[in-house]
Amino acid sequence: MAKLFLVRHGQSLWNLENRFTGWQDIDITDAGIEEAKRAAVILKKEKIDIAFTSALIRAQHTLTIILDEIGKPNIPVIIDKALNERSYGELEGLNKAETALKYGDEQVHAWRRSYDVVPPGGESLKDTYNRVIPYFEATIAPLLKEGQNVLIVAHGNSLRSLIMYLEHLSPEEILEREIATGIPVTYIFDEHFHVSRRDT
Template sequence: MSKLFLVRHGQSLWNLENRFTGWQDIDITEAGIEEAKKAGMALKNEKIDVAFTSALIRAQHTLTIILDVMGKPDIPVIMDKALNERSYGNLEGLNKAETALKYGDDQVRTWRRSFDIVPPGGESLKITYSRVIPYFEMHILPLLKKGENVLVVAHGNSLRSLIMYLENLSPEEILEREIATGIPLTYSYDGKFSRFENGN
């Protein structure tokens, strides 16, 4: 049996400022650093063979801290933009509350929380899923099938896409799933995926 660990990056500066971040390369805050350290402590006794992360600094920085705290800084790390956050297009950098005042709460909620509606110039969760899952099936799943344990540090919506796939959730179910920053989620794999309810 192998294990898959998923971690959303620690709090970023634009998380703190309530901005749409998407593909903007924003680093984590001091609070995000502490979240990453706690994730490292939570995973300290786990065996990790390889780690994957996105092309964005907030996920990479979080992963580096996790591996340092685990005492495993030399684990192979693979970075790919397929694991990037969902692009919010023209909304990136805008304050979410101010955007809601301009376009209305319902419109902003639709952009953020629908499965297949695309924000202006950006990606829907459906589009994000269509790049995350083929990458997972091609590069990560074969390692799990070989019995290797894999850590993925990524973003709210790229991980939401992956969780939808792992747990066979409907679009409605996955849109209700909140993914906290810096808290590991653990799945076992023995031909099928099972989630450890205690996370880790």
């Protein structure tokens, strides 16, 4: 039975500063490094055949730390922008609290926590889903069906899209799902490629 491991990158500098990050290439903090190391402790006993990550440094750095810590720095790593965080467009770099003062709490909440409302120049979660899932189906799912164990280190909203797909969640249900940084979520698939178990 194949396993899929999902890890949200460790805390980034703009996570710490409460800024919209999106596609901005911001690295992880010292706390983020420690989160990556904690993820590695959980994953150390697992067999991992191949890893995927986004085109953004915070996810790549987290993955590198995990692979080094578990003693598997040479497994194949595929980097693709299909796994990037949701783009927040013109909001990227702005402090979330200051943005709420400017546009109102209700508008900012709609941009952050709705399924299909698009921030100025950015992507909705629906847009992110429509980017991530075709890539998963074409590139990652075939490996899982072959029995390979796959690690994906990515971002809150790209992983939220995958979780929505894997667990058949509604738009309302997925918006309630929080994904902690640096804590692996494991999906185990049966021979028919159905999720037979989920471990957090």
